[in-house]
Amino acid sequence: MRRTREEAEQTKESIFQAGIELLATKGIHETSMSDIARAAGVSRGAIYWHFENKEALLREIRGRLQSFYKSLVDAAHIDSAPLAESISRAVRKLFKKYRNDAAFRRLQDLNIKISVLYAGKDSFADDIIKTEEADIQLFCEAVEGSPATNSCSPLQMFMIMESLVGGLLIRQYIRQELLSDEDIDAAVAFMVKGFSGIEEKTKTIHQEQ
Incomplete structure (x- = not known):
């Protein structure tokens, strides 16, 4: 049958x-x-x-985690709120999901291991990059024209966010210590302040001109 x-x-x-x-x-x-x-x-x-093969299974794991990139793209398209606030909501949601959803946390932790183990394998690294490029491009297109992009490019904005988020995920994995609400609030506030500062600085420069 x-x-x-x-x-x-x-x-x-x-x-x-x-x-x-x-x-x-x-x-x-x-x-x-x-x-x-x-x-x-x-x-x-x-x-x-x-x-x-096992590598195909590892790629599936990484593929299922692309929801983070998609959430940033969706957040960047919210016109009713400042860019920094929209993105901060997406980042806050990710950290809380990592803390409260054991299955999602296990998937993220495996993703960290995969990234370390296969960092030097060109074919796997190329595959990882290709799966991310489309959403990164959409994000860049979505934030293009924001005041913040006058001081740093959309891609630089993405790299800053990715570094902050990725670093905190790795820290939690290594230390086996989950972020508290206060920790999450502090991380998001730091990011919002950074992007808001860029936008305010840009506005000031334009006004002076």
Whole structure:
């Protein structure tokens, strides 16, 4: 009997979740595709039908985390609020999701491990960059024309935010200490102050001219 698309998706999700569990607890290098197949209760043929190798599974993990980039793009399109405030809401939401959603946190922690382990592998690095480029481009287009972009480019704005957010995620992973509401508020306030300062400085320069 042929499986329905829904059954196939359920099988893929079972493999994915089993993979996350093993990769997180046993380790990336120490986990084989056979281990994941056994944990998911599927045959080797089934696992390779959905993921041709472990690297494909790791790419799937990274792909599911692209929601952060999309949230920044969505935030940048909110015209009713200043750019800094719109983006800060997206960043605040990410940090709270990391703290309160154990499954999401495990996915993010695995992403950090993947980034470290495969940093020197050109094919994997290229794939990572390609999956991010489209959303980064959309973000840059969305913030183009904001007063802040007169002092730094949209791409520079993105890099600053990405560095702040990524650094705090890595810090939580290494220390195994989750940010409190006060910590999150402080991080967001710091970012808002920075972007607001850029915008105010730009307005002042324009007024003087």
